[in-house]
Amino acid sequence: MNPVADALNVANAANVPLTLALSKGRIFEETRPMLAAAGVEITEDPETSRKLILPTTNPNLRVIVVRATDVPTYVQYGAADFGVAGKDVLLEHGGAGLYQPLDLDIAHCRMSVAVHVDFDYASAVRQGARLRVATKYVQVAREHFAAKGMHVDLIKLYGSMELAPLVGLADAIVDLVSSGGTLRANQLVEVEEIMQISSRLVVNQAALKLKRAALAPLLDAFARTTRANA
Numbered sequence: 001m002n003p004v005a006d007a008l009n010v011a012n013a014a015n016v017p018l019t020l021a022l023s024k025g026r027i028f029e030e031t032r033p034m035l036a037a038a039g040v041e042i043t044e045d046p047e048t049s050r051k052l053i054l055p056t057t058n059p060n061l062r063v064i065v066v067r068a069t070d071v072p073t074y075v076q077y078g079a080a081d082f083g084v085a086g087k088d089v090l091l092e093h094g095g096a097g098l099y100q101p102l103d104l105d106i107a108h109c110r111m112s113v114a115v116h117v118d119f120d121y122a123s124a125v126r127q128g129a130r131l132r133v134a135t136k137y138v139q140v141a142r143e144h145f146a147a148k149g150m151h152v153d154l155i156k157l158y159g160s161m162e163l164a165p166l167v168g169l170a171d172a173i174v175d176l177v178s179s180g181g182t183l184r185a186n187q188l189v190e191v192e193e194i195m196q197i198s199s200r201l202v203v204n205q206a207a208l209k210l211k212r213a214a215l216a217p218l219l220d221a222f223a224r225t226t227r228a229n230a
């Protein structure tokens with residue numbers, strides 16, 4: 001610790017501008033109450049506003065609205081000081097330049113392997129068949145099947161993975177599941193759970209040092225609400 005830098009940090013805490021990166025939808029909605037615990041309200045609704053930079057009731061804190069998969073990138077390069085991202089997204093990104101202090105215990109789901117109801121996954125695995133797997137999560141999928149000693153051909157998709165087995169693009173998909181409703185609606189079944197997913201707080205490593213005093217009350221509020229909900 002550097003006492004001079006610390007004193008400067010404290011003195012400047014009130015005037016250090018901070019940028020928080022969030023994605024629309026469940027992460028935005030579930031992060032909102034955590035900010036409220038720090039006395040901060042986001043004054044515009046990203047679902048109705050076309051703005052990508054949203055002000056908050058704290059003049060030193062703004063929220064940027066980006067694609068879920070882009071949150072770690074904005075934070076890594078310091079365009080945002082901190083953000084909220086799913087474990088799925090963080091594993092694909094790799095986490096370079098990011099400090100991940102807290103599992104926020106929000107936006108829960110699981111990452112799973114799913115196949116068409118008519119596809120016998122168990123016997124394909126037993127027979128050592130080479131499967132074609134479509135997914136947005138190629139890193140996690142590659143590691144999962146390698147650990148099982150299975151040979152797979154991965155096909156990278158960017159969305160609507162459920163379609164792939166229905167039209168013969170793939171034998172299986174690796175995707176996020178929460179209720180299983182989307183799988184059922186498309187005659188797919190979950191055959192293997194790879195991991196449980198929730199969202200984490202990510203902080204730019206340089207910002208953590210240089211803007212520590214300004215970030216601290218917000219990080220503390222996130223930690224408090226996470227514990228309170230546990």
Ligand code: ATP
Pocket residue numbers: 023024025026027067068069085086087088089107108109159176177178179197198199
């Ligand atoms: P985009 O729609 O911009 O391509 P996305 O589909 O990854 O991005 P969301 O659907 O908002 O964005 O999901 C954001 C995060 O919410 C995911 O990365 C994941 O961590 C979490 N999540 C929780 N449950 C689900 C679910 N059932 N399906 C998808 N994501 C989920």
Ligand code: MG
Pocket residue numbers: none
């Ligand atoms: Mg989506």
